[in-house]
Amino acid sequence: MPVNQTLSTYSDMAYATSVVVYILAMLLYFAEFSRGRVATVARSREAALVGAGGDSDATSTPVVGHVPAPEKRPMAERLGGMAVAMTLLGAVVHFASLLLRGLATGRVPWGNMYEFGSAICLAAVVAWLVVLFRQTRTARRDATPSQLRGLGGFLMLPVVVLLFLSGTVLYAQAAPLIPALQSYWIVIHVAAAIISSGVFVFAGVASLLYLVRCRYENNPLKMVKVGSRLPTSQALDRVAYRATVIIFPVWTFAIVAGAIWAEAAWGRFWGWDPKETCSFVAWVVYAAYLHARATAGWRGVRAAWINILGLAVMIFNLFFVNIVVAGLHSYAGL
Amino acid sequence: MGGYLKMALAFLRNTWRGLTSMRTALVLLFLLALAALPGALIPQRSLNITEVDRYFAEYPTLAPILDKLGAFEVFGSVWFASIYVLLFISLIGCLLPRCFEYYKQWRSKPVRTPRNLSRMPHHETATLDASVDEVMAATRTRLRGWRMVEREEDDGAKSISAERGFLREIGNLVFHFALVGLLVGVAGGKLYGYEGQVIVVADGSEFCNSGTYNYDSFRAGLTVDGTQLTPFCVRVDDFDIDYQPNGQVGDYRVNMHYQSGEDLETNTWQPYLLQVNHPLRTAGDRIYLTGNGYAPRFTVTFPDGQQRTDVIQWQPADPATMLSQGATKFDPPGVLDEEQRRRSQIAVTGLFAPTAAFDGAVLSSRFPDLLDPAAAVDVMRGDLGLDSGRGQSIFGVDQSMVDQGRLQRVARQNLRVGEEIRLDDGTTVRFDGVERWANLQVSHDPFQPWVLLFSVLVIFGISTSLMIKRRRVWVRAVPHPDQDGSGSARTVVEVGGLARTDQAGYGEEFTRLAADLLGTGVAHSPKSRAAAGPARERKS
Numbered sequence: 001m002p003v004n005q006t007l008s009t010y011s012d013m014a015y016a017t018s019v020v021v022y023i024l025a026m027l028l029y030f031a032e033f034s035r036g037r038v039a040t041v042a043r044s045r046e047a048a049l050v051g052a053g054g055d056s057d058a059t060s061t062p063v064v065g066h067v068p069a070p071e072k073r074p075m076a077e078r079l080g081g082m083a084v085a086m087t088l089l090g091a092v093v094h095f096a097s098l099l100l101r102g103l104a105t106g107r108v109p110w111g112n113m114y115e116f117g118s119a120i121c122l123a124a125v126v127a128w129l130v131v132l133f134r135q136t137r138t139a140r141r142d143a144t145p146s147q148l149r150g151l152g153g154f155l156m157l158p159v160v161v162l163l164f165l166s167g168t169v170l171y172a173q174a175a176p177l178i179p180a181l182q183s184y185w186i187v188i189h190v191a192a193a194i195i196s197s198g199v200f201v202f203a204g205v206a207s208l209l210y211l212v213r214c215r216y217e218n219n220p221l222k223m224v225k226v227g228s229r230l231p232t233s234q235a236l237d238r239v240a241y242r243a244t245v246i247i248f249p250v251w252t253f254a255i256v257a258g259a260i261w262a263e264a265a266w267g268r269f270w271g272w273d274p275k276e277t278c279s280f281v282a283w284v285v286y287a288a289y290l291h292a293r294a295t296a297g298w299r300g301v302r303a304a305w306i307n308i309l310g311l312a313v314m315i316f317n318l319f320f321v322n323i324v325v326a327g328l329h330s331y332a333g334l
Numbered sequence: 335m336g337g338y339l340k341m342a343l344a345f346l347r348n349t350w351r352g353l354t355s356m357r358t359a360l361v362l363l364f365l366l367a368l369a370a371l372p373g374a375l376i377p378q379r380s381l382n383i384t385e386v387d388r389y390f391a392e393y394p395t396l397a398p399i400l401d402k403l404g405a406f407e408v409f410g411s412v413w414f415a416s417i418y419v420l421l422f423i424s425l426i427g428c429l430l431p432r433c434f435e436y437y438k439q440w441r442s443k444p445v446r447t448p449r450n451l452s453r454m455p456h457h458e459t460a461t462l463d464a465s466v467d468e469v470m471a472a473t474r475t476r477l478r479g480w481r482m483v484e485r486e487e488d489d490g491a492k493s494i495s496a497e498r499g500f501l502r503e504i505g506n507l508v509f510h511f512a513l514v515g516l517l518v519g520v521a522g523g524k525l526y527g528y529e530g531q532v533i534v535v536a537d538g539s540e541f542c543n544s545g546t547y548n549y550d551s552f553r554a555g556l557t558v559d560g561t562q563l564t565p566f567c568v569r570v571d572d573f574d575i576d577y578q579p580n581g582q583v584g585d586y587r588v589n590m591h592y593q594s595g596e597d598l599e600t601n602t603w604q605p606y607l608l609q610v611n612h613p614l615r616t617a618g619d620r621i622y623l624t625g626n627g628y629a630p631r632f633t634v635t636f637p638d639g640q641q642r643t644d645v646i647q648w649q650p651a652d653p654a655t656m657l658s659q660g661a662t663k664f665d666p667p668g669v670l671d672e673e674q675r676r677r678s679q680i681a682v683t684g685l686f687a688p689t690a691a692f693d694g695a696v697l698s699s700r701f702p703d704l705l706d707p708a709a710a711v712d713v714m715r716g717d718l719g720l721d722s723g724r725g726q727s728i729f730g731v732d733q734s735m736v737d738q739g740r741l742q743r744v745a746r747q748n749l750r751v752g753e754e755i756r757l758d759d760g761t762t763v764r765f766d767g768v769e770r771w772a773n774l775q776v777s778h779d780p781f782q783p784w785v786l787l788f789s790v791l792v793i794f795g796i797s798t799s800l801m802i803k804r805r806r807v808w809v810r811a812v813p814h815p816d817q818d819g820s821g822s823a824r825t826v827v828e829v830g831g832l833a834r835t836d837q838a839g840y841g842e843e844f845t846r847l848a849a850d851l852l853g854t855g856v857a858h859s860p861k862s863r864a865a866a867g868p869a870r871e872r873k874s
């Protein structure tokens with residue numbers, strides 16, 4: 001099937017647009033973040049320090065006519081709202097870009113590394129939007145919406161970087177699939193891998209921020225700027241855990257589907273090809289994360305490190321194995 | 335003496351306990367991940383022997399050391415095996431007692447309602463205008479689907495203990511046992527499976543799975559000796575391949591026929607279109623198309639007028655342009671004298687280009703498709719060494735024969751289809767045309783369905799175990815001491831909840847449940863709050 005050049009051009013334009021919109025969203029998230037209220041630990045600490053000062057009556061009594069807090073909140077809130085709206089818009093345009101590529105080539109839009117990287121980012125952004133909407137729906141939990149929203153900028157950062165790399169270094173012209181990829185398993189196996197990779201990115205970012213927040217909570221003098229504005233460590237830990245728990249079976253499924261496909265395409269269901277090996281390693285690391293969560297002394301910080309390690313293996317699997325190591329999965333088009 | 339025995343037993347017991355602890359499992363999981371990594375980073379013999387050779391050439395000091403450590407065969411190495419064997423021993427050692435415990439739990443009733451429900455992580459209370467029995471009945475209805483026991487308590491109070499989410503543990507056990515099954519299935523395949531490669535020229539040539547000698551290469555499982563292969567035959571009629579303008583393969587198809595089972599006796603052939611992603615499955619074996627190439631056809635006419643024609647696969651030297659190299663070997667017919675025969679054997683060696691490009695007289699290929707074929711051949715004459723008993727590659731001549739001067743080049747020329755070379759003794763070598771060949775892989779693994787089954791169970795088990803929450807809820811109804819003026823019954827109802835697993839999210843379900851049971855469903859209306867008020871007072 002020939003490639004429709006017009007549609008493919010529109011797809012590229014949508015891609016570039018979505019990157020710009022995402023960057024805007026990221027800046028808005030960070031703007032909200034930097035105006036965010038400083039959480040209680042810091043405040044009480046500050047109060048204690050001020051109190052110890054003794055002669056600080058003048059500073060601790062409010063200045064007449066100066067109402068600091070109530071003015072700031074709505075502004076930050078509005079920035080945050082705009083950030084979410086931008087994210088949503090970006091996701092819609094991004095989705096359009098993938099859809100157009102699919103239409104241009106008459107196949108699923110994840111046949112090479114550019115498309116694959118793009119789809120992973122979309123999965124991460126959608127996962128993030130789902131988290132946001134779920135928590136506004138169940139606002140009665142201890143993390144208020146504006147709190148978890150503090151994650152936004154930190155999630156958009158890797159997304160933007162990955163999209164930028166995909167769109168430049170890894171970019172591939174729209175083209176039909178090579179015969180080895182012409183199978184309905186590309187829909188099943190790759191979609192599962194994309195969704196799980198995207199959600200793992202989100203979980204990994206949450207775990208990373210959890211570590212920052214923990215440092216701050218253990219010693220409120222450390223990481224004050226970022227730590228004090230982040231959601232509570234409990235909320236971060238929980239969102240990372242839930243994301244991983246939901247996606248681990250999907251990742252398992254992705255590997256099994258890959259094995260079923262390999263049986264038809266390569267003549268064996270498992271052959272320790274570099275991609276297979278790395279997926280296995282990532283799977284084992286995530287299984288270790290789940291076990292760590294159930295092992296005394298391993299919950300919390302150690303578990304978070306394992307989750308980050310899992311993400312590191314996933315990223316390694318995506319870039320290094322596709323680009324540097326020669327294997328059966330080398331469809332990167334590089 | 336007894337002391338030593340005791341010590342030895344204690345040591346064994348402690349080792350066993352240590353081995354089957356979660357912490358050990360965790361460490362072993364990490365070791366497994368770590369041990370598998372070199373398999374992705376260092377080329378593996380089983381996957382890519384040329385890469386391994388290159389590695390040896392590039393790191394001449396490091397490579398032999400790595401080789402000693404088994405780094406080029408990670409997944410067959412002793413240390414890799416010892417990690418997963420330990421892991422699985424640990425797994426089984428930890429599963430068996432858990433099965434037992436699970437069975438006990440399943441048989442036992444939900445635990446007694448704790449005296450002080452307000453100590454539970456989830457707790458709510460309210461005073462309702464209903465009798466204790468009415469509250470109990472409503473609770474039973476709401477908790478349908480939960481495992482429940484109702485108990486009488488002092489002072490006319492009653493309580494219900496309920497729990498739910500037993501499937502979680504089942505899922506977990508299924509998952510872990512399925513992992514063991516998976517390992518056994520994979521091991522079974524390694525024992526009873528085999529895999530063979532064979533090149534078949536697509537001109538109606540046949541291949542039969544009647545013995546390992548029919549294969550170009552054969553990898554047998556540990557219990558396979560090659561005498562009991564399931565019989566089937568394939569005939570490769572035609573090979574179709576489409577290229578895109580950039581030289582990328584668009585599609586390829588092998589038109590073939592096969593026979594197995596009864597068809598072998600009646601000699602009937604079934605047609606099949608063999609494609610990538612569509613292996614032929616017959617007689618418990620799978621036949622794959624794994625490669626292709628060209629087989630030039632040469633005819634040698636000896637001085638006495640006898641002719642010999644042969645089509646032998648040549649090997650692609652450059653997969654992008656399909657420039658191929660090989661050797662087509664001829665024995666002079668009807669020569670009985672050994673000595674003379676060994677002086678006049680002929681090999682046509684050299685390069686073949688499907689779309690020829692000449693740089694001066696040097697042949698190369700511009701495109702992988704068969705558009706403008708040409709061959710650059712060296713004709714060798716002499717002793718091919720075919721009788722030496724030494725195996726030789728079908729893609730080349732025995733170099734030692736050349737070195738000894740027993741095989742000599744007698745001509746070198748570029749040929750188009752139909753052109754021929756005349757040797758000094760009058761022999762002619764004609765380039766007749768080209769066939770394509772298909773590389774077929776035959777695989778046999780009787781355990782594959784089991785591996786699939788256990789994989790599905792792994793997914794099923796892990797999903798169940800991660801999605802389902804194991805949780806408990808207790809409801810206690812105590813008659814309110816001061817009945818209101820009208821004399822109707824009032825009851826203080828307390829609800830407590832506990833999620834038994836490390837799983838966030840029980841809070842919401844509990845909130846809904848408590849709201850239903852306590853009649854506070856109308857989102858904290860002032861009325862229900864008022865109702866809850868006295869109960870709180872009473873407690874303090």
Ligand code: HEM
Nearest residue numbers: 287290291294353354355356359421424425428506513796
């Ligand atoms: C291939 C190796 C293994 C994998 C991939 C694996 C994977 C898992 C996963 C994903 C869970 C769910 C964790 C959760 O409930 O949140 C789990 C639970 C569990 N595993 Fe494993 N496991 C493996 C080996 C073992 C071994 C060797 C043991 C025992 C020594 C073990 C003991 C347990 C236990 C006790 C649980 C229940 C944890 C809980 O209370 O939720 N596992 N395993």
